[in-house]
Amino acid sequence: MKKSSIIVIFIALFTHIAVAQPVHICRNGPEYAPYVYWERVAGKPTKTKIIGATTEFLQEIFRIVGLKYTQELIPWKRCLHEVANYGELKKYEMFTDGSYSEKRAKKYYISTPIYKLHEGLWYSKNKFPDTLPVIIPKDLNRFRLCGLAGNNYDWLLELGVTKRLDTGTIDLPSILKKLSAGRCDFYFNSLEPTYGGELVGKYTIPKDIVGVPFPGKRELTMHLFIAKSSSRAYELYTKINQAILLLQYQGIADQIYKKYTPGGTGL
Known part of the structure; x- marks a missing residue:
């Protein structure tokens, strides 16, 4: 050969x-x-x-x-x-x-x-007990925004949200507590996995924290x-x-x- x-x-x-x-x-x-x-x-x-x-x-x-x-x-x-x-x-x-x-x-x-997934906007009812002051995504530029380290938030810029996010938090339970403590006004995370974590007992969502569909009901x-x-x-x-x-x-x-x-x- x-x-x-x-x-x-x-x-x-x-x-x-x-x-x-x-x-x-x-x-x-x-x-x-x-x-x-x-x-x-x-x-x-x-x-x-x-x-x-x-x-x-x-x-x-x-x-x-x-x-x-x-x-x-x-x-x-x-x-x-x-x-x-x-x-x-x-x-x-x-x-x-x-x-x-x-x-x-x-x-x-x-x-x-x-x-x-369905994108969620998370906030504290203690901070916003009545109507949310957010109608379109750009309204979020007036508030303190937070996110998780390593997550993809490029889509926010595409929707006109130019406010810098505080991404110093590394896990979901900590960021939910951060919202509840009033150290952040809004957090972005899909509804299904956030509620899913509580469902399997991974953490408890603070009673004052709720998630609603992101303005425009963005799907991901x-x-x-x-x-x-x-x-x-x-x-x-x-x-x-x-x-x-x-x-x-x-x-x-x-x-x-x-x-x-x-x-x-x-x-």
């Missing part, structure tokens, strides 16, 4: 092995119920089994793609950094349950939407993200997208998400 033929066979074999390696996925460390969270036993997290709507959806996706995968819950900002720098760090190749932004699109291949699509620096990035992106579309066409995606949230739409 010619030396060139041996090289071609070796490259083909090596490529096949590389493509067949498990996909290591990092996910939102503080949990993101009802989409990503620890299984509960007697109301307490097991810290051994990750469950939720997107978790179940991932099982179906990778069954179709034909690859094994692992998943870990780690701090959100670290997760984004790890995937963005996969080419150098070689640890996590993908993350889940994130919203689209142009900034993210430069770093990751972003899947077709997997489900839809959520996606899967693949490291562009992965040697098989485009192949994963293509196969995962095909699997998502098939599961949506068959109605399986909607069945999964409706198990976890009534309005939960697997599109």
